[in-house]
Amino acid sequence: MNHLLSLALSFSMLSLLAVGGGTAVLPEMQTLLVHQFGIDHLHFVHIYSIGQIAPGPNMLMVLVIGFQVAGLLGAGVVLLSFFLPSSILCFYVGRIWNRFGESPWRRSIQNALEPISIGLMASGVYAVAKSSIVSPITLGLALISLYLILRTKINPVFVILGSGLLGYFLLKYF
Template identity: 35%
Template sequence: MDEESRVNEDGDVLWQLASGFAAISMIAVGGGIAVVPEMNRLVVDVHGWMSNERFAQLFALAQAAPGPNVLVVGLIGWHVAGFTGMMVATLAMTGPAGLFAYGFSRMRARLAGAAWLRIIERGLVPIAIGLIFSSGLILAQAAAQGAKVAWLAVVLSVGSTLFVWRSDWSPLWVLGAGAVLGALFLQ
């Protein structure tokens, strides 16, 4: 492939990363974790940049690292187009949503006490919960597809969810247990 074709292809990929993640950022009610299924659809189904298994691995890596949940976007960008892809994907995911949140907070300050605003905010709660639940479902399915012992992936997903939900222990215990069980059973 000649240099000009490679540059055009890289530009197309960067544009696809930017436009895809900018659009996703605008529906991220409940945070970045709520749009994981849409991220998965974009990078696995639409563009074929990676497999479901690789997506689940990048998500797990991002969750193990300190920092915000949106770190997965940078890892996806890095996987697709290196350092430039990481920067483009991260800015596309955080920029529009950040500007929208800033504008909304300014508007909300002026409309504090409006009954219709409280109704809208309460209506967004079940939407956020549903989006976050669907994220967990997509990730559990991706983990089960890549696992040699699919039942173990399902048991780990359900057990991890219950543990984090019902205990006061750190979620890092779940990550550690998952790593040990994965090393023992999924070789």
């Protein structure tokens, strides 16, 4: 039961800190999982990868984390803890936000939150990259994937799947 309470409190906090989306809290989530729940960095990257290629919102990956820590009940606790607090907060803040209309104060807050959101998302990308780029092969695959996603019209799902398959064979045989 202690794990469930710890999961609920941890993921509720992450939910409220996820300014700009779930990617913004990936570094904190990764640190939390390593120190509190014993999920190592590589395992976290694998769970994150599943979330990226699975249909639906990519942050549903938190269900896998909850399941890993405390089974089916843990997945349910994490689901509610991660999505409910921020949803309730957004609902009420949205109602208040609309009352301000086109106030200069509202625009100032929006302008301040934009770079914060971008910075938090970039830190999330960095945290995942730091844990997953562990050799020249993985660095090459990451750079090729980045190039293909930015410069071509290839569906990113195919790039990710192709990189995963190529990485599997390269890392297994070289």
